[in-house]
Amino acid sequence: MKRDEIRIIQENKMRQNCLDIVFNFGDKLFVSEGRVIIKTEDSQIEIARPHNEKTFWLDTYNKIRKFYNYELFGFSSKKHNKK
Numbered sequence: 001m002k003r004d005e006i007r008i009i010q011e012n013k014m015r016q017n018c019l020d021i022v023f024n025f026g027d028k029l030f031v032s033e034g035r036v037i038i039k040t041e042d043s044q045i046e047i048a049r050p051h052n053e054k055t056f057w058l059d060t061y062n063k064i065r066k067f068y069n070y071e072l073f074g075f076s077s078k079k080h081n082k083k
Helices: 003-024 053-068
Strands: 028-032 035-039 044-048
Touching: 003 028, 003 053, 035 053, 044 053
Parallel strands: none
Antiparallel strands: 028 035, 035 044
């Protein structure tokens, strides 16, 4: 496999991970004009605006993990990590 093919596969996995995390919290994930938006029951929150196409979903994944206070081995008891 070529490097570009591997990168595309990894980005697709990251995209799916993002969708899975958001879905597990009962929310929806949208991408519009380069912005990543989480739609909750009562609001829409811009979670990320990644600029690098090659790492778009990796950057988004890290922002989503922080937003939900998501741990690698499970979920936090908090729904959103508000500062």
